[in-house]
Amino acid sequence: MRRRHFLVLSAASVGGVLVYSLDRKVSRLCAQDRPGQAKPVSDKSGGKPDKSVQSKTLRIPLRFFTESEAALVAAAASRIFPSDDAGPGAHEAGVVIFIDRQLAGPWGRDARRYTHEPFEDGLAAEFGYQGKATPRDVYRQGLKDLAGFDALPPAQQDEKLKHIEDSVFFTLLRRNSIEGMFCDPIHGGNVDMVGWQLIGFPGPRMSNVNDIDKHNGEAFRPKPMSLSQVVPEPVRPSEEQTRSEPKRKKTSA
Amino acid sequence: MKNLPKVDAVIIGGGWSGLLMATQLGSRTQLSVVVLERGGARKLPDYLGGMDELEFNVRFRMMQDYSQETVTLRYNMRDRAVPIRQLGNFLPGTGTGGAGEHWGATCPRYVADLFELYTKTVERYGLKKLPEDHAIVDWGVTWDEIEPYYTRGDKLMGVCGKAGNIKGKLIEGGNLFEGPRSEEYPTPPMKLPYAAALFEQAAKSLGYHPYPNPAAALSVPYTNPDGISRPGCAYCGFCDRFGCMIGAKAQPTNTLLPLLEKQKSVSLRNNCAVRRIVFDKNAKRAGGVQYIDANGEECFQSADLVILGSWTLNNTRLMLLSGIGEQYDPTTGKGAVGRNLTHQVSAGTQVFVDKPLNRFMGAAPTGICVSDFDGDAFDHSNLPFIRGGTFRVAGTGFQPVVSFGVVPPTVKARWGSEWKKAAIEWYDKVAGIGFSGEHIAYKTHYFDLDPRYKDHFGDPLLRMTIDWRQNELEMVKFATAKAAELARAMGAKAVIGPPSFERYDARRYQSTHVQGGTIMGKSPETSVVNPWGQSWELPNLFILGGSTFPQNGAANPTTSVIAFTYRTADTLISRYLKSPAALA
Ligand SMILES: Cc1cc2nc3c(=O)[nH]c(=O)nc-3n(C[C@H](O)[C@H](O)[C@H](O)COP(=O)(O)OP(=O)(O)OC[C@H]3O[C@@H](n4cnc5c(N)ncnc54)[C@H](O)[C@@H]3O)c2cc1C
Ligand code: SF4
Numbered sequence: 001m002r003r004r005h006f007l008v009l010s011a012a013s014v015g016g017v018l019v020y021s022l023d024r025k026v027s028r029l030c031a032q033d034r035p036g037q038a039k040p041v042s043d044k045s046g047g048k049p050d051k052s053v054q055s056k057t058l059r060i061p062l063r064f065f066t067e068s069e070a071a072l073v074a075a076a077a078s079r080i081f082p083s084d085d086a087g088p089g090a091h092e093a094g095v096v097i098f099i100d101r102q103l104a105g106p107w108g109r110d111a112r113r114y115t116h117e118p119f120e121d122g123l124a125a126e127f128g129y130q131g132k133a134t135p136r137d138v139y140r141q142g143l144k145d146l147a148g149f150d151a152l153p154p155a156q157q158d159e160k161l162k163h164i165e166d167s168v169f170f171t172l173l174r175r176n177s178i179e180g181m182f183c184d185p186i187h188g189g190n191v192d193m194v195g196w197q198l199i200g201f202p203g204p205r206m207s208n209v210n211d212i213d214k215h216n217g218e219a220f221r222p223k224p225m226s227l228s229q230v231v232p233e234p235v236r237p238s239e240e241q242t243r244s245e246p247k248r249k250k251t252s253a
Numbered sequence: 254m255k256n257l258p259k260v261d262a263v264i265i266g267g268g269w270s271g272l273l274m275a276t277q278l279g280s281r282t283q284l285s286v287v288v289l290e291r292g293g294a295r296k297l298p299d300y301l302g303g304m305d306e307l308e309f310n311v312r313f314r315m316m317q318d319y320s321q322e323t324v325t326l327r328y329n330m331r332d333r334a335v336p337i338r339q340l341g342n343f344l345p346g347t348g349t350g351g352a353g354e355h356w357g358a359t360c361p362r363y364v365a366d367l368f369e370l371y372t373k374t375v376e377r378y379g380l381k382k383l384p385e386d387h388a389i390v391d392w393g394v395t396w397d398e399i400e401p402y403y404t405r406g407d408k409l410m411g412v413c414g415k416a417g418n419i420k421g422k423l424i425e426g427g428n429l430f431e432g433p434r435s436e437e438y439p440t441p442p443m444k445l446p447y448a449a450a451l452f453e454q455a456a457k458s459l460g461y462h463p464y465p466n467p468a469a470a471l472s473v474p475y476t477n478p479d480g481i482s483r484p485g486c487a488y489c490g491f492c493d494r495f496g497c498m499i500g501a502k503a504q505p506t507n508t509l510l511p512l513l514e515k516q517k518s519v520s521l522r523n524n525c526a527v528r529r530i531v532f533d534k535n536a537k538r539a540g541g542v543q544y545i546d547a548n549g550e551e552c553f554q555s556a557d558l559v560i561l562g563s564w565t566l567n568n569t570r571l572m573l574l575s576g577i578g579e580q581y582d583p584t585t586g587k588g589a590v591g592r593n594l595t596h597q598v599s600a601g602t603q604v605f606v607d608k609p610l611n612r613f614m615g616a617a618p619t620g621i622c623v624s625d626f627d628g629d630a631f632d633h634s635n636l637p638f639i640r641g642g643t644f645r646v647a648g649t650g651f652q653p654v655v656s657f658g659v660v661p662p663t664v665k666a667r668w669g670s671e672w673k674k675a676a677i678e679w680y681d682k683v684a685g686i687g688f689s690g691e692h693i694a695y696k697t698h699y700f701d702l703d704p705r706y707k708d709h710f711g712d713p714l715l716r717m718t719i720d721w722r723q724n725e726l727e728m729v730k731f732a733t734a735k736a737a738e739l740a741r742a743m744g745a746k747a748v749i750g751p752p753s754f755e756r757y758d759a760r761r762y763q764s765t766h767v768q769g770g771t772i773m774g775k776s777p778e779t780s781v782v783n784p785w786g787q788s789w790e791l792p793n794l795f796i797l798g799g800s801t802f803p804q805n806g807a808a809n810p811t812t813s814v815i816a817f818t819y820r821t822a823d824t825l826i827s828r829y830l831k832s833p834a835a836l837a
Contacts, residue, residue: 182653204304207487208614219609
């Protein structure tokens with residue numbers, strides 16, 4: 001068993017209320033006095049930040065990253081998708097938590113990628129990623145190379161990222177940052193739907209039948225709703241399932 | 254090996270083609286039928302809670318699990334192929350309903366002359382016009398023969414649209430370039446999203462003939478001839494790559510499964526992966542299939558009739574693994590299995606307009622098409638290519654993980670504040686003009702078994718040898734210029750054309766319209782099945798689906814898959830069962 005690692009965030013910086021599933025239980029995480037305690041509540045209420053808890057801190061258990069790795073990822077994701085004049089970014093959306101869960105889940109271990117040998121290299125990019133390393137491996141190595149990154153000033157951080165812009169690691173990190181900004185909050189990112197609000201995406205809206213051919217040229221921005229608000233039954237994302245599909249017995253020809 | 258009691262017919266694959274054949278046999282014959290589907294069971298209620306972009310549109314939860322099986326790719330027969338290790342250029346389906354569950358439901362028919370491509374092209378332009386190394390052939394079927402089956406397919410799904418040619422009479426507002434239909438569409442066109450409305454005006458202003466995209470998502474509630482009722486579309490936008498949670502999009506699970514469940518003579522077995530068709534070469538007879546069941550047990554299902562409907566890749570692979578017929582060899586031109594591998598040409602242009610488009614609303618198949626440059630609708634005498642395709646602005650329903658980050662060409666950054674600002678600014682102002690074009694067959698493009706890589710059972714993977722050639726490059730160049738004109742007429746502030754067609758790209762989603770491998774034709778030397786889908790080699794083996802199509806049309810293939818499946822079912826029931834032998 002690995003030592004328990006936590007990501008420590010100030011509640012104010014993440015808007016006070018997070019919808020995460022913690023330790024593979026669907027729960028609503030509230031900021032609290034005593035660290036490390038999540039208060040599971042039913043996941044129906046709106047999601048307005050609770051002013052009274054904004055100064056507190058949150059300790060979020062990590063599933064894949066160590067604390068220091070999480071700090072590096074958070075810092076890098078914040079350069080890719082910064083919090084700035086144009087609105088909230090990777091930090092507010094909880095991108096690092098999203099990535100942590102993805103890496104701990106089936107995607108992180110390449111559960112659905114063809115990983116038979118031999119791995120060939122030196123091929124044209126058009127053949128797609130041919131490496132042996134899983135997303136977990138790519139992150140572990142990439143983060144080793146980023147040691148000390150979180151302590152650098154932003155301009156130097158950008159320099160460093162420019163250097164690795166074409167790497168598999170950076171490509172993944174950029175893609176995962178966008179995913180963490182805009183995925184449904186059940187995956188741990190897009191906290192409070194900050195990503196959706198940024199671009200006016202309403203989330204899973206069951207019906208647009210009365211609006212589809214109206215509003216021509218005018219922005220139509222219904223209030224965002226997440227899957228857990230829309231669907232009566234709890235939805236379990238694949239990263240929350242310990243084993244997704246039963247593996248079939250191996251047989252040979 | 255577990256030997257199962259013999260049945261009259263075994264069907265491999267539970268997608269559009271396999272389940273349609275099953276319900277036909279179930280409703281029109283007394284035959285005992287077993288459908289073997291490698292993937293899990295699915296039903297309509299499964300799709301509630303499915304509006305999750307990350308799971309379905311990014312991680313592809315519904316599609317084939319590549320850790321178990323993929324294909325290998327190379328550009329020419331001198332190279333060593335490598336596996337396509339993650340879903341990319343196409344998205345094969347698995348589980349009940351197959352790719353028919355998460356398809357886009359765009360439902361156009363092939364242009365009428367596609368079925369006689371060789372004859373018609375040579376008639377108009379002479380032999381010299383045919384591209385080097387082409388493998389263009391006639392199908393052995395004509396438009397008039399297949400048209401009634403298209404009409405049946407339209408009624409099955411309740412396809413929405415506006416006819417442009419009924420029995421030779423041209424109708425404004427419909428597709429003037431389509432083959433003559435026997436009747437109007439069963440349901441009226443869908444509602445249009447704003448981007449498509451802009452495209453329609455633009456196309457008109459340029460003198461083209463825009464028409465509503467034929468759609469198998471319902472504009473209005475509809476009851477089909479089998480008595481199956483489905484509701485109208487809600488334009489939720491979680492459509493292509495998702496299952497429809499209300500059943501408005503025609504899918505095998507909402508159109509065929511309800512019938513099948515009532516048919517006592519038909520059973521569907523899930524999690525059963527077929528590895529071989531067993532046959533007797535001397536007797537010229539298929540005897541059944543060998544498969545691995547849900548418990549991992551090796552089974553033999555004996556049957557008098559074997560029907561292969563496992564989509565292009567596995568239709569071809571199962572023929573090769575079983576050793577039925579001769580592998581095609583591009584150096585000698587001998588052998589028929591594996592020939593005429595094609596992948597529909599598809600090239601998208603991005604159009605930046607200065608108005609919000611509310612792109613989250615939509616349905617995959619609602620939109621506007623322009624077919625003025627389809628097939629041979631325009632003169633190619635002075636053009637460096639043959640054939641053409643359709644332009645389309647569809648209201649797919651855009652979701653942010655996949656569509657965020659598209660910025661005008663003036664913005665060079667791909668991350669950081671500058672990029673973020675531009676990407677937010679433009680997020681809802683990008684429309685896509687899609688172009689899908691015909692892909693002609695070449696002697697050098699084919700399937701065989703890979704000598705190195707295996708699937709999770711230890712069977713060789715299928716190998717694709719394919720690349721784009723001059724005809725596709727030139728066609729895309731031509732189409733891109735036309736798309737740019739259309740974009741400007743839509744009021745574009747900036748335009749980004751499609752990525753280059755220099756090389757076939759395994760990373761980029763092209764379409765799941767891959768065809769050939771077991772093509773139909775008039776001769777056993779150059780085709781695997783006759784024009785009714787019957788194997789030349791084993792008369793009690795029938796093959797369904799795009800693997801039997803010798804060329805790739807510009808139209809999306811499924812309505813053609815359905816039409817040919819109906820035709821095979823009719824022939825099988827009315828002719829073959831009466832006298833089980835090679836059809837002439
Ligand atoms: C994202 C997407 C969008 C699409 N959009 C459109 C569109 O808009 N318009 C259009 O016309 N077409 C579209 N298509 C294509 C359409 O889905 C296919 O043309 C159609 O489903 C083909 O029917 P089929 O029966 O041949 O194959 P499928 O429906 O794929 O069914 C084949 C079945 O065989 C099973 N199978 C495979 N191997 C085995 C085996 N060894 N043993 C047992 N079972 C096996 C598979 O699991 C699968 O369920 C789209 C496809 C995708 C993926
Ligand atoms: S857009 Fe319409 S057809 Fe498509 S999934 Fe939603 S309701 Fe179904």
